Amino acid sequence: MTQITTVDLNNFTQIVEENHRPVYNLCYRMLGDPSDAEDASQETFWKAYRNFHRYDPTRSLLTWLLSIAAHHCIDELRKRKMKTFSIDLFADEVLPDQAPLPESMVSTNLENEQLRCLLTKLQPDDRAAIIMRYWYSLSDEEIGECLHLSISAVKSRLFRARKLLASAWQRQQGESTADIRRQHEPQSI
């Protein structure tokens, strides 16, 4: 990992090159959309560049970047929640094409889609904690440092998130089983 204490645009470009994949992945898992994730990760690096003087070199640079990205995404999700009402008014126009996808694409994206659906069930803070634990294997202390939470708060968020994910998974599986059953039932005329 590059050790840079003072930074200019050229130096920082190297930092972006080394860290953009994990930052983008976090933003994508948080927001669930490639275009939003691209914007959020670009903004994360811009914020980091502008505030580089606040970076403590004794800490991991990636953890610091992930912390900025997580906070940015949490803010974005809160803003979205506030806009939900106005979007709902035009929901019919905004909804993507509902036509069935080719079978190969469906099987490739199925797990990702299931995961995306599951993660949307979580509160933004809980989602960030789960992503940091499973994709970056951060410890409770590191997650707490990133999200500005105490260790006990991290533990309770992870616990709540796991429980909610399991219940959501059960519901999801129940619904798909019911769908399959409905499809196989003879049509009554």
Added chain:
Amino acid sequence: MNHNPFEEWLFEDQLTLEERTQLNVHLKECASCRALSAAGLETSRLLSNSAPVSPAAGFTDRWASLATDKEAAEQKKQVRLLFILLASFALLSITSLFLSSYFSDHSIMAVLSNVIFNALHLIERTIIIIQSYRFVLTVLPFRIPYLMWVVVMANAAFWMAFWSLSIWKFSSLKRVFA
């Protein structure tokens, strides 16, 4: 069947041996908790096995271009702000010059020369004050007894330490950015 506290234990990180044994016994008897446990394991598997996603190629170039644009925009904004400040200052000076001239029945040139005269006078006074301080500082140390110096310096050191400590305390409170 009562699922408490087993439903909670399913998602706990650290269980004692006794709790683990009780949970296993309960799982053998309870289909509902067994299903929830399986769902928990499945979601953990899904999360652990999911590969990280990468952005489209050229992310760093796109960022560099965005950062250059943003930096240029910020510089432009700063220049604009400086220009507005200078223009406002000039406008205010000219307006006050005209107003003084209007209310004092003097010509603008007279007011202007008066302002310049006062400014020069102020600079002259400042220089005299600085020179007097310098003189006092070079002469006084030899006139004041040593004991007096010790008392004054100890006082100054105490108040400096107190001031630094309070500044440090306040700044450490604000140091919350990641």
